[in-house]
Ligand SMILES: C[C@H](N)C(=O)N[C@H](CCC(=O)O)C(=O)O
């Protein structure tokens with residue numbers, strides 16, 4: 255199976271409600287789509303969201319890395335030389351993990367099609383279904399309570415509550431959400447780097463003292479502040495999950511070795527795809543640290559790739575793959591079935607993506 259052509263396109267999908275974190279506000283998903291065509295007629299699909307405020311990867315950066323580096327290196331290559339292709343994607347350009355993730359997942363899609371196996375089975379096949387949380391954007395407490403009520407009415411029993419934009423409101427935000435949620439709904443929070451270490455410990459311990467019962471806090475402090483992350487992990491009653499502090503397998507090793515967090519959030523866009531995600535999975539397993547599988551604000555091709563990975567490996571005990579259910583429509587044909595909190599992986603060879611409605615080709 256030889257690569258004959260690689261095409262880029264873009265999609266625009268409106269969100270149900272604006273997505274707001276301490277880092278950014280967006281009202282639609284605007285993703286780059288990659289199609290890898292082969293001489294057998296098989297097509298592999300990839301996707302990358304521009305998340306400049308989180309990863310530094312703008313639309314231009316993703317398209318540039320793909321057009322100038324990744325695509326020229328892949329054209330004409332044989333999918334069967336899979337390990338070579340994986341290393342090529344990671345080594346042909348520095349950084350640019352989102353563009354690399356798009357290429358990586360399209361290649362895994364083709365590799366599965368070549369050997370007629372779903373990717374999640376190729377990688378271990380631990381399960382077929384996941385249950386995701388859903389994100390509540392950071393807003394005034396009353397609006398967050400309303401959004402939490404809507405999410406619970408849709409059947410979600412685990413809410414990922416964004417905090418950190420004006421931290422003085424954070425305890426009130428959680429109180430308002432917990433009041434609507436009752437005692438049984440799980441609440442996890444994500445500060446997206448907004449707090450200072452001591453401030454984080456103060457806020458978290460106050461939340462616990464008020465009986466708000468948090469499952470964990472995600473990325474309380476700046477991404478680069480591993481010492482601060484460790485400080486919060488050691489001084490707060492709430493378990494800490496590292497998100498923006500862990501992009502690459504090397505980042506993961508540092509956090510694991512220093513015991514700077516209790517949990518790690520693996521996202522394909524941060525680590526450059528499944529090839530590198532598997533290295534983080536192995537490291538976390540060795541250190542006995544459980545992982546969350548997460549996503550950026552992404553549509554279903556790239557979240558589908560994360561579903562394949564999460565269904566393969568048991569280390570993923572927390573699931574945050576709500577990108578598609580935050581969207582008001584789904585232009586992606588095939589792949590996993592998203593039925594509110596329930597996600598069922600596709601049993602088709604590769605990743606099961608069949609096409610994209612309304613794709614605007616860039617060439
Ligand atoms: C969408 C997902 N639930 C989520 O909250 N991801 C964010 C980053 C999303 C973005 O800004 O695109 C996170 O975990 O920090």
Ligand SMILES: [Mg+2]
Nearest residue numbers: 444472473497
């Ligand atoms: Mg996060």
